[in-house]
Amino acid sequence: MIRVAICGAAGRMGREVTRAVSEAEDMQLVAAIDLHHIEEDVGSLAGIALLGVKVESDWKAAALRARPDVMVDFSVHTAVLPNALIALELGISPVIGTTGLSEEEVARLETTAKERKIGAFLAPNFAIGAVLMMQFAAQAARYLPDVEIIELHHEKKVDAPSGTAMLTAQRIAEARRAAGVHPTAAPEGAFEKAPGARGGVVDGVPVHSVRLPGFVAHQEVILGGVGQTLTLRHDSTDRRSFMPGVLLAIRKVRSLSGLVVGLENLL
Numbered sequence: 443m444i445r446v447a448i449c450g451a452a453g454r455m456g457r458e459v460t461r462a463v464s465e466a467e468d469m470q471l472v473a474a475i476d477l478h479h480i481e482e483d484v485g486s487l488a489g490i491a492l493l494g495v496k497v498e499s500d501w502k503a504a505a506l507r508a509r510p511d512v513m514v515d516f517s518v519h520t521a522v523l524p525n526a527l528i529a530l531e532l533g534i535s536p537v538i539g540t541t542g543l544s545e546e547e548v549a550r551l552e553t554t555a556k557e558r559k560i561g562a563f564l565a566p567n568f569a570i571g572a573v574l575m576m577q578f579a580a581q582a583a584r585y586l587p588d589v590e591i592i593e594l595h596h597e598k599k600v601d602a603p604s605g606t607a608m609l610t611a612q613r614i615a616e617a618r619r620a621a622g623v624h625p626t627a628a629p630e631g632a633f634e635k636a637p638g639a640r641g642g643v644v645d646g647v648p649v650h651s652v653r654l655p656g657f658v659a660h661q662e663v664i665l666g667g668v669g670q671t672l673t674l675r676h677d678s679t680d681r682r683s684f685m686p687g688v689l690l691a692i693r694k695v696r697s698l699s700g701l702v703v704g705l706e707n708l709l
């Protein structure tokens with residue numbers, strides 16, 4: 443049995459992960475950490491009976507008591523690094539889905555996991571369709587280097603652009619560099635009458651972030667060429683879409699060497 447702790451257990455993703463872990467035959471939920479709902483039991487939060495597991499607020503105390511093998515983090519970007527450093531200090535492998543980390547924070551995780559020789563995993567998107575979309579986008583950008591990203595999420599999402607859009611832009615930029623191609627420059631005199639109208643630029647790729655009720659997690663990558671466009675679109679209409687990827691990461695993380703980023707590296 444893999445002993446699993448979940449940080450952010452009472453959140454939208456945390457509840458779904460709680461359910462998925464509790465249904466997996468090779469996993470046992472041993473700790474649930476969140477800053478809210480600490481009086482409620484995870485069973486009622488997730489709509490399942492998980493007798494004996496209470497939501498706690500102190501991750502280190504929970505880790506020392508419950509001794510998990512793996513810590514899954516779907517909390518907030520400010521909590522990820524401290525949570526993961528505690529995990530690595532105690533020999534627990536982190537599986538991180540939380541987005542919005544800085545490059546410096548990812549670098550710190552990488553160094554610490556390497557120093558401590560502990561497997562760690564981070565993915566901005568655990569849905570297989572999103573992983574394929576990112577790969578197709580990178581492949582297509584070699585031939586159609588003019589690309590823009592539109593990501594659309596629920597109104598409660600705090601970070602923009604999404605982690606998925608950030609990684610997609612990074613993959614597109616790498617593909618452009620490898621192929622030696624460049625996007626078309628904006629016409630001379632181009633201007634924004636409303637600041638931000640052309641989106642935020644990530645690694646040379648304009649990204650447009652939409653936040654509205656009714657959305658879960660969606661992304662379009664639009665590539666333009668002479669007389670044609672190619673649109674790649676992925677829709678997560680239910681958070682269950684992320685669960686097979688999360689379970690896969692929980693099963694594989696302890697066999698990794700240091701920090702691995704991106705679900706494609708586990709498939």
Ligand SMILES: NC(=O)C1=CN([C@@H]2O[C@H](COP(=O)(O)OP(=O)(O)OC[C@H]3O[C@@H](n4cnc5c(N)ncnc54)[C@H](OP(=O)(O)O)[C@@H]3O)[C@@H](O)[C@H]2O)C=CC1
Pocket residue numbers: 449450451452453454455456475476477478501516517518519521538539540541542565566567568569601605684
């Ligand atoms: N990689 C992927 O495939 C996916 C990633 N995500 C990412 O996961 C993250 C969570 O998303 P979502 O579930 O919608 O967010 P929620 O706000 O619903 O859940 C986050 C939970 O974490 C709690 N929390 C805050 N600080 C801490 C802490 N220090 N320790 C433990 N728990 C804490 C929050 O409590 P409080 O309410 O008090 O702040 C909240 O209950 C986001 O960064 C999102 O982008 C989401 C979907 C898929």
Ligand SMILES: O=C(O)C1=N[C@H](C(=O)O)C[C@H](O)C1
Pocket residue numbers: 541566567568595596599603604605606607658659660
């Ligand atoms: O906050 C979300 O909901 C999601 N966050 C991740 C991201 O920022 O890319 C993954 C997915 O898009 C859902």
